[in-house]
Amino acid sequence: MSPTTPAATVAPGKARATSTSSRRSRRNQDTGGQGAANPLAKLTVLIVCLLWIVPTFGLLITSFRNRDDANSSGWWNVFTSPSSLSRLTFDSYHEVWTKAKLGDAFINSFAIALPATFIPVLIAAFAAYAFAFMRFPGRDVLFILIVSLLVVPNYVALVPLLKIYGDFHLTGTFPAVWLAHIGFGMSLAIYIFRNYMSTLPKELIESAKIDGASHFTTFWRLIIPMSVPALASFAIFQFLWVWNDLLVALVFIGTGDNQPITIAVKQLIGQQGQGWQLVTAGGFISMIVPIIVFLSLQRFFVRGLTAGSVKG
Amino acid sequence: MLIKTINAILTVLAGVGAALVLYWVLNKLVELLPGKWEDRVKPYFYIAPAFAAIALYLIYPAIQTVVYSFANADSTAWVGLKNYSALLGSHSFRQTLFNTVLWIVVVPAATIILGLAIAVLADRLKPGSEKLAKTTIFLPMAISAVGAGTIWRFIYATNPPNEPQLGLQNAIVTGLGHDPVNWLQLNTLHFNSFELMVILLWAQVGFAMVLLSAAIKGVPTETLEAARIDGASELQIFGRVIVPQIWGTVITVFITVTIGVMKIFDIVYVMTNGNFNTNVVGVEFFNQLFTNFNNGYAAAIVVMLMLAVLPIMIYQVRHFRADEAVR
Numbered sequence: 098m099s100p101t102t103p104a105a106t107v108a109p110g111k112a113r114a115t116s117t118s119s120r121r122s123r124r125n126q127d128t129g130g131q132g133a134a135n136p137l138a139k140l141t142v143l144i145v146c147l148l149w150i151v152p153t154f155g156l157l158i159t160s161f162r163n164r165d166d167a168n169s170s171g172w173w174n175v176f177t178s179p180s181s182l183s184r185l186t187f188d189s190y191h192e193v194w195t196k197a198k199l200g201d202a203f204i205n206s207f208a209i210a211l212p213a214t215f216i217p218v219l220i221a222a223f224a225a226y227a228f229a230f231m232r233f234p235g236r237d238v239l240f241i242l243i244v245s246l247l248v249v250p251n252y253v254a255l256v257p258l259l260k261i262y263g264d265f266h267l268t269g270t271f272p273a274v275w276l277a278h279i280g281f282g283m284s285l286a287i288y289i290f291r292n293y294m295s296t297l298p299k300e301l302i303e304s305a306k307i308d309g310a311s312h313f314t315t316f317w318r319l320i321i322p323m324s325v326p327a328l329a330s331f332a333i334f335q336f337l338w339v340w341n342d343l344l345v346a347l348v349f350i351g352t353g354d355n356q357p358i359t360i361a362v363k364q365l366i367g368q369q370g371q372g373w374q375l376v377t378a379g380g381f382i383s384m385i386v387p388i389i390v391f392l393s394l395q396r397f398f399v400r401g402l403t404a405g406s407v408k409g
Numbered sequence: 410m411l412i413k414t415i416n417a418i419l420t421v422l423a424g425v426g427a428a429l430v431l432y433w434v435l436n437k438l439v440e441l442l443p444g445k446w447e448d449r450v451k452p453y454f455y456i457a458p459a460f461a462a463i464a465l466y467l468i469y470p471a472i473q474t475v476v477y478s479f480a481n482a483d484s485t486a487w488v489g490l491k492n493y494s495a496l497l498g499s500h501s502f503r504q505t506l507f508n509t510v511l512w513i514v515v516v517p518a519a520t521i522i523l524g525l526a527i528a529v530l531a532d533r534l535k536p537g538s539e540k541l542a543k544t545t546i547f548l549p550m551a552i553s554a555v556g557a558g559t560i561w562r563f564i565y566a567t568n569p570p571n572e573p574q575l576g577l578q579n580a581i582v583t584g585l586g587h588d589p590v591n592w593l594q595l596n597t598l599h600f601n602s603f604e605l606m607v608i609l610l611w612a613q614v615g616f617a618m619v620l621l622s623a624a625i626k627g628v629p630t631e632t633l634e635a636a637r638i639d640g641a642s643e644l645q646i647f648g649r650v651i652v653p654q655i656w657g658t659v660i661t662v663f664i665t666v667t668i669g670v671m672k673i674f675d676i677v678y679v680m681t682n683g684n685f686n687t688n689v690v691g692v693e694f695f696n697q698l699f700t701n702f703n704n705g706y707a708a709a710i711v712v713m714l715m716l717a718v719l720p721i722m723i724y725q726v727r728h729f730r731a732d733e734a735v736r
Binding site for chain 1: 410413414417420421424425428429432436440449451452453455456458459460462463465466467468469470471473474477527530531533534538541542544545546547548549550551552553554555556558559560561562563564573574575576577580611619623664668671672674675678679691694695698699704707708710711714715718721722725726729730
């Protein structure tokens with residue numbers, strides 16, 4: 098019996114060794130495809146990434162060049178004539194921030210985008226809670242209505258709303274765009290939140306009810322904290338969308354004291370006599386906030402997007 | 410600047426505060442009702458603000474727009490179908506429609522193909538470089554069309570011959586000894602429209618890639634393994650095993666991109682404002698409304714757009730119902 102014991106103890110080890118090696122070879126096949134494809138895949142991805150980043154890189158370089166350099170030679174000359182490196186400057190940023198009033202527009206963009214993100218999340222979360230956890234006549238019909246409105250282009254709203262806004266003297270104010278973005282983002286937000294909330298365990302809500310919690314308490318204490326992934330991903334999406342929006346801002350605010358940064362930069366492009374260095378500096382200022390939001394919160398964003406798609 | 414900032418902060422707090430107070434008050438109001446009625450009415454109070462927003466910003470305007478589309482430029486008299494017949498009868502609007510169709514045909518399909526290709530290739534890299542590559546390609550999604558417009562000017566810009574070129578494409582062309590090309594005005598075979606499409610692809614291929622890549626990673630390894638044992642090539646595995654399993658995601662991305670492309674506005678508006686025969690429906694709508702002040706034409710354009718979206722809407726609702734039935 099004794100000789101079999103080591104064999105018996107070795108056998109599982111051996112089995113484990115072979116299973117890991119087979120798993121490894123399988124993974125090699127997965128990641129490497131057909132062996133030689135690997136360097137080619139690497140090279141292709143590298144080239145694609147370069148193609149994707151070069152345009153933005155050119156903008157960044159141009160924004161640091163002085164007026165003469167930026168308007169008389171391509172940005173890549175920075176690398177061919179090293180003397181121009183010493184002429185790189187922050188002046189254009191200073192100039193657009195103060196003289197072209199991009200600083201004001203930058204603050205306006207925050208004043209527009211923050212409420213236009215927060216308020217629809219709040220309103221949609223309440224509605225989604227009702228759709229997911231409450232029973233009431235008309236629930237299914239109303240939700241189908243939300244689904245069908247998902248694809249309606251927001252252009253439909255512009256002509257009639259301009260008339261209403263005109264009557265109430267809302268045109269040109271922040272609430273004019275907040276309300277518009279609340280309306281336009283609402284159906285998507287309810288759709289995403291409700292789909293997410295309906296995956297939460299119903300027993301939790303039931304037990305909260307038994308403990309005497311009202312719907313209002315359950316919503317704030319239980320459902321909102323548990324729905325953070327869905328809320329965050331929509332909030333990021335909505336923030337990027339509102340910050341980057343040009344059409345709604347042009348229609349309901351227009352140029353002037355309350356204009357967001359997209360309109361301000363569009364104005365700069367229109368006055369090209371000012372020079373490329375200013376346009377590019379303005380362009381970069383307009384991009385920096387969404388890029389920071391995107392890079393720091395990318396994880397939530399992707400998780401929310403993929404969660405939605407796996408279902409949809 | 411300081412006053413501006415303080416004002417902005419106060420406005421934001423007021424707006425957000427008002428929304429919070431609204432729900433608190435609504436909830437207090439329902440709680441005043443006797444027990445049974447409280448439960449019956451509460452759901453409607455919870456969805457009321459959302460539906461008020463939707464009714465005011467989508468449903469009412471949609472109806473109103475249909476009405477305006479049968480009225481004259483300042484909506485003071487009925488003109489019947491004249492807006493539609495005038496638009497569809499004009500050569501320039503038919504060109505606009507053609508360009509829009511071109512966008513719809515090319516962009517969603519190209520987005521899927523590129524997104525899928527990059528997802529598959531990036532999947533073969535080490536996790537670190539895969540993440541870096543994906544972030545690089547996803548990043549333009551955060552950039553506005555106005556930002557993209559400033560960026561891409563340095564690709565397409567044109568200076569007269571003998572002057573140094575600021576645009577990358579013309580720098581290459583002149584470097585090879587040719588005359589510079591005025592890219593955005595080059596309308597042969599709608600070339601300039603395709604150049605504008607490249608900008609949109611640059612901006613949103615990352616979106617498709619992220620979704621498709623997640624779907625590919627979700628394909629069970631056993632199915633791939635089984636195909637390999639049966640002697641399938643990598644290409645066959647991709648076409649016959651992976652693609653059918655991620656088809657749902659492909660459709661989702663396709664629909665999302667298609668709807669976005671149908672109402673494409675800002676890239677064209679910023680780059681060419683629809684000149685040089687690059688016009689699309691979105692820009693034409695905007696210009697009818699704000700350059701020609703013609704509500705009737707603008708509304709008629711939107712109604713056509715709504716009709717075009719209708720099949721997608723029906724598909725969405727059916728798809729949703731099928732999903733709910735399974736759940």
